[in-house]
Amino acid sequence: MKEQLQKDFDNSIKNLSLSQKDIEIKKFCLDNFIDKGFPNRKEEDWKFSDLNQIIKNNIGEISFYNDQTSTNKVDTSVFVDGLEHNKIVFINGRIEKIDFEYEKKDQIEIIDQSETINEFKNSNSLSDLNNAFTNKCFKILVKKGYQLVKPLIIYHTTNSKIWSKNINLRLNFELNKDSSLKVIDLFNDTSEKNFLNIFYNFELKENAVLKNYKIDKLENKNIKYSFNNIDQDKNSISETFILSSGSNFSKNEINCNLNGVYASAFVNGVFSLSKDKHHEIRSIINHLTENTKSYQLIKSVLDESSKAVYQGKIFVNSDAQKTDGYQLSKAILLNKKSEFNAKPELEIYADDVKCSHGSASGSLNDDSIFYLMSRGLSYYQSRELLINGFLLDVVEKITDSEIKNLIKNMIGIKE
């Protein structure tokens, strides 16, 4: 893999007009990645999901160079109907469109940051890989007091033009005081055997509100890793919802730093998996000052030989008195071969805190199935009704009603 990396790196650098210093930094990152390789189960954070093995088994030989000199045609049929929205369109990792058509133009700045490397508070090698190969990086800056009228949908589309490749994306967001933004990440993959490596950085100033909904619903054979870093000032709110379903493998990591008092973070997620899909959510909520709050609810429905992993860490440092931290995960296993792993972690250094965690897994209740079937429902209908009922309360946590309905429709929950 080392030779491939070197060769592909040289090719991708050629097409970028970078300063010598930036090239040096990228090279440094590349060397780091070559040194460490893809994360494997020897690393504690990856012990349930050995990415190195997963890439070997699913992709085999992977290449890293993407020709990004020519544009891709934007397929408008993937756009969501019935919900007015702003758009960012990635096709095969290339940013094709940034369109804030519903917003006041002077309230949003789009800053090209391709030449500066952002340090992530993430030590895993994927951050290095991302730094070495990202070729365009933008920052979306929402100005003080501006609340976007419509949500932003980020389309991640891959098509048959790429195969067995690694795609690296990066976006930065700055939400200034009293601003708000809703971001939906929507995946449309018609390619196979690609590895998407996505890094977002969100900076929330005082009173800012971020809602991020990540929707990986369509069946596809790709491998995805997504890392959100969220830094939160006083009184800010972040809400993350993850629908984890379509890809062969997916790992979503959320690292949230509650830096300002009364900041709060919500992480909710649904795993809906079948076949031999393997998905993970890992969250790290850092309560760094007093009176901060976090809430997490993860529900899984696992069929066939699928596997879901939830690793949730709540860290409370010694200054963070009056912290309120909560996490719960529940799983329904529909098949003897399906598997759910939960690893809750609480690390608490303050004494006046309220923290709790819980995890439960089991199968569908036979008596409930019998009850519903005795009323004329087929086994399949009964199962669907029970599963929808099980998932309903986590979907109800979505605070935006339009987006909640969109997601309910996607999951098939009827009102």
Add this chain to the structure above:
Amino acid sequence: MLKINNLNATIDNKSILNGLCLDINPGEVHAIMGPNGSGKSTLSNILSGKKGYEVSGEVLFEEKDLFELETEERAHKGIFLAFQYPLEIPGVNTNIFLKTSLNAVRKARGEKELDAIEFLKLVKEKSKELKFDEEKLNRQLNVGFSGGEKKKNEILQMSLLAPKLSILDETDSGLDIDALKIVADGVNTLRDKNNSFLIITHYQRLLDYIKPDFVHVLMNGKIVKSGGPDLALELEKKGYENFN
């Protein structure tokens, strides 16, 4: 309508029903009384298709072998069980459940499925008759319902699905007098020359409101005595011991 011939049932190698025989004709109301553990609930479970029992013998429903029918097919054919302990189903809206159930049954019977408006009209009507709080219809199925409300919900389902054979498994337990009368009214409304009822109960009380044609005493998994309504009164006085 229902012919049970020499029905035996075991669960986990424990024998529960031992050669039970019972015939129910259209329009008849049969009451089965018996002490705890005599097999009353097992009988109702087996008739409605609950899995997990080893059974032998013969059960015919309208001349068809009942054991060849899946649980939901029995419901389609017109068998209804009002549960002794109706289940709470979190996250499932009562109205959606009722509509799905009614339309599944109607579809199987070759009747037109009801749209949302037709359904709401019907369910409101029925709820009113049963004095079932309409607001409950928008709540999660049986979640947070009182014992009485759950039982009324069973009778509401019964009256929506209009079954040919209704089995009431201790529907009277946990009901106050007012609720008992409402439940009995629900049954009596449905009672006609085609519809039959099998009422399982511990007490004679319910039978004051729903007059049975036959009363059977179930002990150790078989019917030990059958008679008219007077048998229930006799049981109330003497207890089950005399039948052992």
